[in-house]
Structures are given as structure tokens and as C-alpha cells.
Amino acid sequence: MFGTSGVRGEFGTDVTVDLAISIGRALVAEGAERIVLGRDPRTTGPLLADALSAAVRESGGDIVDCGMVATPTLARAVAWRDADAGVMITASHNPPEDNGIKLWTPSGMAFDEERRERIATLVEVDEYDPATWDAVGTASKWDDATARHHAAIVDAVAPIEKLSVVVDVGNGAGGVTAGALRDLGCSVETLNAEPDGHFPSRPSEPTEDACETLQALVGATDADLGIAHDGDGDRMMAVDETGQFLGGDALLALFGRRAVGEGGVVAAPLNTSLAVDDTLAEVGASLTRTRVGDVYVAERARADDVVFGGEPSGAWIWPEETLAPDGPLAAAKLAVLVDREGPLSALVAELPSYPLRRESMEVEAKREVMERVAARAYEEYDSVETLDGVRVEREDGWFLVRASGTQPLVRVTTEGRTEVTTSELYEEARVLLEDAIDAR
Numbered sequence: 001m002f003g004t005s006g007v008r009g010e011f012g013t014d015v016t017v018d019l020a021i022s023i024g025r026a027l028v029a030e031g032a033e034r035i036v037l038g039r040d041p042r043t044t045g046p047l048l049a050d051a052l053s054a055a056v057r058e059s060g061g062d063i064v065d066c067g068m069v070a071t072p073t074l075a076r077a078v079a080w081r082d083a084d085a086g087v088m089i090t091a092s093h094n095p096p097e098d099n100g101i102k103l104w105t106p107s108g109m110a111f112d113e114e115r116r117e118r119i120a121t122l123v124e125v126d127e128y129d130p131a132t133w134d135a136v137g138t139a140s141k142w143d144d145a146t147a148r149h150h151a152a153i154v155d156a157v158a159p160i161e162k163l164s165v166v167v168d169v170g171n172g173a174g175g176v177t178a179g180a181l182r183d184l185g186c187s188v189e190t191l192n193a194e195p196d197g198h199f200p201s202r203p204s205e206p207t208e209d210a211c212e213t214l215q216a217l218v219g220a221t222d223a224d225l226g227i228a229h230d231g232d233g234d235r236m237m238a239v240d241e242t243g244q245f246l247g248g249d250a251l252l253a254l255f256g257r258r259a260v261g262e263g264g265v266v267a268a269p270l271n272t273s274l275a276v277d278d279t280l281a282e283v284g285a286s287l288t289r290t291r292v293g294d295v296y297v298a299e300r301a302r303a304d305d306v307v308f309g310g311e312p313s314g315a316w317i318w319p320e321e322t323l324a325p326d327g328p329l330a331a332a333k334l335a336v337l338v339d340r341e342g343p344l345s346a347l348v349a350e351l352p353s354y355p356l357r358r359e360s361m362e363v364e365a366k367r368e369v370m371e372r373v374a375a376r377a378y379e380e381y382d383s384v385e386t387l388d389g390v391r392v393e394r395e396d397g398w399f400l401v402r403a404s405g406t407q408p409l410v411r412v413t414t415e416g417r418t419e420v421t422t423s424e425l426y427e428e429a430r431v432l433l434e435d436a437i438d439a440r
Contacts, residue, residue, distance in 0.1 A: 037052065039069075073176065
């Protein structure tokens with residue numbers, strides 16, 4: 001039922017009002033007495049939020065409803081309101097017909113695998129005793145969550161002397177970024193700032209193709225930086241002053257190098273570029289690889305030696321601030337970096353760069369296919385890692401074949417130190433996956 005990012009899928013089939021009711025009841029049965037609730041702008045969000053709220057109160061738990069907020073706002077609010085758990089109704093960067101339910105701990109980290117499994121078991125058993133009429137829970141509104149997040153961002157970074165920034169909110173819930181940047185001293189122009197769960201202006205995921213308008217606007221004006229968020233504001237991607245979209249590995253290298261000192265560690269998933277390893281090695285630091293998913297990066301970021309964690313997809317975690325991926329905080333950190341150290345294009349030009357290719361293939365029977373991929377990889381290669389998907393490493397590069405945790409996709413990531421090697425590795429991985437699909 002749960003993927004790496006909670007429950008997520010098409011509304012009405014994969015994600016239903018009945019499921020929201022069951023998860024609400026399960027949270028209380030698992031011990032949560034006070035729960036903070038939020039949602040992104042999706043049209044089905046109020047239905048799911050109302051259902052989950054009713055189920056929690058029916059079971060004797062209390063709800064603190066933050067309304068429409070960014071996911072990192074909700075994740076921080078669990079501790080701010082002294083709650084036992086947080087629930088965010090969101091499908092993050094998925095298309096508008098999807099929705100989802102993601103669960104958060106007071107530490108700001110999403111529920112780990114063990115706790116997700118406990119909730120899933122309670123949902124499957126589906127045996128609940130409602131509270132008596134005089135012991136039902138309460139519901140209260142908290143309208144200050146976004147303002148509190150805004151203040152936390154401003155407090156976390158240094159003031160900015162002079163910077164012009166364009167923020168593409170993507171019709172999502174990440175509008176806190178624009179206000180925080182203005183308070184820090186930036187001149188800010190916004191794109192697609194009106195929340196709209198249909199995501200009419202661009203797809204919710206801030207990919208290079210989706211951010212064409214942002215790239216054109218930044219490139220045609222004197223803006224120093226472009227920022228793009230997904231529907232719930234946990235992801236942040238960027239455009240440099242020339243209008244060039246930055247890859248997530250470049251951002252990971254920039255953030256990691258500035259956050260870490262000699263001997264320090266940055267946490268990132270298995271699909272992270274070798275360029276990040278080499279960038280960190282230049283300052284005496286290192287990269288530790290995790291399973292793909294922000295919860296796994298956050299779990300590793302809890303360790304004392306890890307000062308930063310991130311994913312090339314746009315999730316950035318500073319554990320001293322929060323264990324949740326915080327797109328607005330990342331935007332502010334990047335703005336300060338550009339303000340202090342110069343044009344983003346020049347900063348990226350200093351980084352090593354290797355050809356990296358990421359592709360996806362639609363696959364329905366993901367588990368069975370991945371089992372066959374692993375079996376074939378062990379037969380054909382000497383260095384095979386199955387921590388998350390199947391990662392094959394060679395002296396001159398690597399490839400990763402991994403099933404998406406939220407969509408019917410298997411993703412193939414390949415990287416070599418030359419274009420030829422990357423192409424060779426991609427063809428090997430593609431053939432490995434296609435053979436596994438065909439072997440039914």
C-alpha cells in the first residue's frame with residue numbers, strides 16, 4: 001500500500017475516501033493522539049482531508065488542520081504543534097488526477113518503513129472501536145503554519161544584498177518561497193503563483209521541459225536566478241541567469257560542497273552522479289549512498305557525521321533545520337549562495353561533469369520484472385548491488401535499474417566518464433530490462 005513517498009495514485013481507484021478513513025483510524029490505533037493535517041491544492045484534497053479528519057476524531061484523536069500548505073510546512077508543524085504525527089494530503093509532482101497521503105513524525109521525517117508497515121497492517125485488519133459519544137476527538141484550525149515556515153526560512157539564512165529572482169510556483173502550495181525571498185532582500189517576480197489543483201500552466205513536476213517559460217523569462221531579463229517548485233513545494237529546481245536549467249546532480253554538488261567540511265559526509269541515493277563524489281573529495285568530504293527516496297536520505301541524515309542530504313530529483317535536506325525536504329529553504333540557500341559567490345552559471349562551470357542518462361519504461365508487474373533483472377545481473381556481472389533496485393558498477397561507470405515507488409515505471413540511470421561509455425552502459429541496462437519484461 002505504501003511506497004517510498006506514502007500512499008499515492010489515481011483518486012477514486014488507488015486513493016479513495018475509504019482509504020483516508022482507514023488510515024485516520026489506524027493512526028490513532030497506532031498511538032497518535034494529536035495529528036496535524038495539511039493538503040496541497042488538488043481538487044480532491046478537501047475530500048480526503050475531511051474523511052481522514054472525521055476518522056481520527058471518531059477514534060478519539062484530535063486534529064489540527066493547517067489547510068492548504070506546502071509539505072515542508074506541514075512536516076515542520078508536527079513539532080511546532082506538539083503533535084504525535086502529521087498527515088499531508090498530496091501527490092507531490094504527480095499529475096492532477098492523482099492524490100496521496102504521506103505521514104510525518106515530530107522529527108520532520110516521513111514515517112519509516114517499519115512504521116508504514118504497522119499502519120498498513122492496521123488498515124488491512126480493519127477492526128476499530130469508535131470512541132464513545134463523550135470521548136470523540138476535536139478539530140481546530142491553525143492558519144499560521146505558513147507564516148511560521150516563512151519566519152524559519154528567514155532566520156536560517158543570511159540577508160541578501162541584491163538579487164533578482166523569478167519563482168515559478170507551478171500553481172502549487174510553495175508560495176512561501178516568494179515571501180521569504182522578499183524579506184531576505186531579493187527582488188522577486190512570480191510565475192504560476194495562484195494555487196490551482198488542475199495545474200493548468202505546466203506539469204507539476206519541475207523538469208527542464210516543464211520549466212520552459214521560466215527559462216525563457218530568466219534568460220530574457222536581468223534576473224539572477226530562477227526557482228521552480230512542484231505541487232506541494234518539497235522539491236526545488238533552478239535556472240541560472242542565462243536561462244539554463246540546472247541538473248539535480250549539479251545542485252546536489254553545490255549544496256553539498258558548501259555544507260560539508262573536511263571529513264564530513266553527504267547522504268544521497270544510489271542514482272547520484274560520480275560528479276558529486278569528485279566534488280566532495282576536493283574538500284576532503286565523502287558521499288554515502290542510500291536507497292532512493294527522501295525518507296531513506298533523511299534516515300541517514302540523522303547521523304552525526306551527515307550535514308546535508310539530497311536527491312537529484314530536487315529534494316534537499318539540511319538536518320539541523322528539518323529532516324523534511326524543504327524546497328523553499330533550498331531556494332533561500334541557493335539565493336544566498338549566488339548572492340555571495342557570483343553567477344550560478346560560473347559556479348556550475350567549476351563542477352566536474354560526466355554524461356548521465358535517465359530514462360523510464362512503463363512496467364505493470366514491477367516486482368516480478370525486477371526479480372528477473374536481479375537474477376540476470378548476478379549471472380552477467382561481477383559487481384552488483386541490490387540495496388534499491390539493481391546497480392551494476394564498472395571501473396568506468398555504472399547503471400541502475402529501479403522500479404518507481406509511486407508509479408508503474410522502471411527507471412534506468414546510466415553514467416560513464418565518457419559519452420561512449422554512458423551509451424554502452426545504457427544499452428546494456430536497456431537490454432537487461434527488456435529481456436526481463438519479455439521473459440513472462
